[in-house]
Amino acid sequence: MKSRATALNGIEKSSFDLCVIGGGATGAGCALDAQLRGLKTVLVEAGDFACATSSSSTKLIHGGVRYLEQAITERDLGQYHVVKRALRERKIMLDNAPFLANPLELVVPCFSRRELYYFRIGMKLYDWISGRNLLFQSRLLSREESLRRMPMLKPDRLAGTIAYADGQFDDARYNIALLQTFTKSGGEALNYARVTGFIKSSAGQLVQARIHNGLSGEYFQIRAKAFINATGPFADGIRDLARPGVRHRLRLSKGSHILLPLDSVASSDALLVPKTDDGRVIFAIPWCGRLLVGTTDEEITLQDEMIVRKEEAEYLLKQLNRYLDRPLNRNQIVSGFAGMRPLVASNNARGTKALIRDHEVEVDSSSGLISVLGGKWTTYRAMAEDAIDTAMRCLAMPMVPCITGKHRLTGSEKWSANFWEELVRAYGISIETARHLSHKFGTVARAVLDLTKDNPGLKEPIVEGSASVLAEVVYGVREEMATTIEDIIARRTGLQFYSWEQARAAAPAVGAIMAGELGWTPNQQKDAVEEYVNKISRLMQLMGL
Numbered sequence: 001m002k003s004r005a006t007a008l009n010g011i012e013k014s015s016f017d018l019c020v021i022g023g024g025a026t027g028a029g030c031a032l033d034a035q036l037r038g039l040k041t042v043l044v045e046a047g048d049f050a051c052a053t054s055s056s057s058t059k060l061i062h063g064g065v066r067y068l069e070q071a072i073t074e075r076d077l078g079q080y081h082v083v084k085r086a087l088r089e090r091k092i093m094l095d096n097a098p099f100l101a102n103p104l105e106l107v108v109p110c111f112s113r114r115e116l117y118y119f120r121i122g123m124k125l126y127d128w129i130s131g132r133n134l135l136f137q138s139r140l141l142s143r144e145e146s147l148r149r150m151p152m153l154k155p156d157r158l159a160g161t162i163a164y165a166d167g168q169f170d171d172a173r174y175n176i177a178l179l180q181t182f183t184k185s186g187g188e189a190l191n192y193a194r195v196t197g198f199i200k201s202s203a204g205q206l207v208q209a210r211i212h213n214g215l216s217g218e219y220f221q222i223r224a225k226a227f228i229n230a231t232g233p234f235a236d237g238i239r240d241l242a243r244p245g246v247r248h249r250l251r252l253s254k255g256s257h258i259l260l261p262l263d264s265v266a267s268s269d270a271l272l273v274p275k276t277d278d279g280r281v282i283f284a285i286p287w288c289g290r291l292l293v294g295t296t297d298e299e300i301t302l303q304d305e306m307i308v309r310k311e312e313a314e315y316l317l318k319q320l321n322r323y324l325d326r327p328l329n330r331n332q333i334v335s336g337f338a339g340m341r342p343l344v345a346s347n348n349a350r351g352t353k354a355l356i357r358d359h360e361v362e363v364d365s366s367s368g369l370i371s372v373l374g375g376k377w378t379t380y381r382a383m384a385e386d387a388i389d390t391a392m393r394c395l396a397m398p399m400v401p402c403i404t405g406k407h408r409l410t411g412s413e414k415w416s417a418n419f420w421e422e423l424v425r426a427y428g429i430s431i432e433t434a435r436h437l438s439h440k441f442g443t444v445a446r447a448v449l450d451l452t453k454d455n456p457g458l459k460e461p462i463v464e465g466s467a468s469v470l471a472e473v474v475y476g477v478r479e480e481m482a483t484t485i486e487d488i489i490a491r492r493t494g495l496q497f498y499s500w501e502q503a504r505a506a507a508p509a510v511g512a513i514m515a516g517e518l519g520w521t522p523n524q525q526k527d528a529v530e531e532y533v534n535k536i537s538r539l540m541q542l543m544g545l
């Protein structure tokens with residue numbers, strides 16, 4: 001990626017075929033698809049790339065076992081098609097960035113023969129719908145085998161378990177990799193650039209977006225022939241800017257997650273808790289060296305703060321502990337995060353749990369704004385394909401077929417599971433750091449570590465005990481447009497998910513490097529560190545830690 005200043009300069013001087021608003025999964029997917037089809041494309045993001053829902057997911061690439069259950073019990077063909085499409089997209093996501101995504105075996109504990117049969121049949125159906133995109137066959141594990149693999153499971157009444165496959169990924173890094181691939185293909189991207197209004201032609205069509213530069217406080221305009229609203233939970237706001245008073249379409253649902261040390265359960269298997277008090281499922285899955293537990297589902301408004309409350313953490317632990325021999329407690333929590341699901345409201349009477357995770361591409365006839373609403377991470381590529389097909393039709397351009405299904409993301413070139421060994425040999429780093437870099441950056445890890453040739457100090461960990469190294473901070477600023485301490489610690493390195501304690505301790509070192517790279521004054525550096533440390537301290541306090 002270009003530096004922010006260079007990108008801004010280029011964007012102000014140009015005019016584009018397409019302006020994508022929103023730098024989450026949907027926007028990054030749309031921008032890449034459009035650029036690869038030959039549309040001159042710019043993407044603007046109000047905060048940091050992936051700062052909202054797209055770094056707050058359960059990190060599963062899935063068709064949705066629960067949605068399949070709904071499809072069957074409610075005889076809902078629409079839901080069935082959503083699951084089928086997601087299972088096709090699951091395979092594409094895994095193939096296009098193997099360093100960021102992997103198949104995962106999940107286990108469903110069953111406490112009666114009836115439950116065993118129920119889930120056995122359900123998972124066979126899930127396999128069957130996957131067709132040639134099947135990852136591996138689901139299977140029944142006896143009570144003995146289940147307890148051997150997952151000794152933390154409550155043995156009383158356990159009848160056995162059903163193991164089935166889905167995918168798992170690093171959502172924030174997948175988002176960054178999409179944007180790296182997009183800019184490498186010639187696209188322009190800018191973070192901390194918020195759309196605050198539009199300028200219309202005499203016929204009422206959008207011709208320019210008014211942008212607030214979050215760093216300088218100045219405003220500028222972007223000229224484009226078409227505008228895609230890919231702002232996820234915020235989409236109604238952009239629809240309102242294009243057509244004031246438009247009927248809102250989204251219903252928002254908050255989902256919270258907590259992370260615990262992986263050794264708090266003596267197993268590296270992923271667990272699906274099939275039934276909670278409010279009829280949901282909960283996942284407890286190993287992710288980046290931690291046990292990720294989530295999620296809740298609570299209808300909210302845009303004004304609600306995305307933080308995990310103590311009660312939410314306790315709810316998640318209570319549901320999970322029913323299945324565990326040795327209960328987990330709140331003091332073991334190392335971090336947490338919450339996000340907003342952008343669900344398209346098709347029927348006001350239903351709760352958010354029941355709304356289909358499908359997407360819709362809407363064209364506003366008066367302004368021409370194209371909005372991509374709803375969907376989920378797993379289907380970001382299919383959503384983008386639909387949106388860019390629509391954009392090409394709106395622009396009356398000859399239809400160029402979508403090629404993202406087979407376009408591997410930057411970092412995937414010649415990557416293999418043992419690529420980390422090359423990093424150990426070539427750069428003399430620890431196995432832990434090599435594995436970490438290989439999975440965060442793919443083969444781009446070489447470029448990160450090349451920074452250490454002139455400055456070997458950059459091989460030092462960001463904070464004691466962490467696999468992340470200081471070179472990632474420099475790389476994040478120079479090549480990934482990281483602008484704040486949180487951009488680095490949360491989304492570029494993932495340390496904030498791994499441990500709030502470590503994240504807080506890392507802030508001074510990260511701030512010092514960023515100050516050098518970005519020319520911060522000593523006061524700016526001090527304020528940036530303080531702001532980040534206070535934010536994390538507050539999150540810990542709210543969790544009662």
Ligand SMILES: Cc1cc2nc3c(=O)[nH]c(=O)nc-3n(C[C@H](O)[C@H](O)[C@H](O)COP(=O)(O)OP(=O)(O)OC[C@H]3O[C@@H](n4cnc5c(N)ncnc54)[C@H](O)[C@@H]3O)c2cc1C
Pocket residue numbers: 021022023024025026027044045046047048049050051052053054055056057058059060061062193194195196230231232233234238253254255256295338339340341342374375376377378379
């Ligand atoms: C708790 C939870 C768990 C989930 N788990 C999964 C899962 O396991 N698997 C799965 O497939 N899906 C999952 N999802 C769904 C998935 O995360 C979302 O569907 C997806 O991330 C939405 O991406 P998006 O780009 O549409 O929205 P976002 O990621 O929210 O991006 C929208 C962006 O638009 C920006 N923006 C807003 N206003 C403006 C403006 N005026 N100008 C410029 N930019 C603006 C925002 O800053 C934001 O970055 C989960 C969702 C939640 C909440």
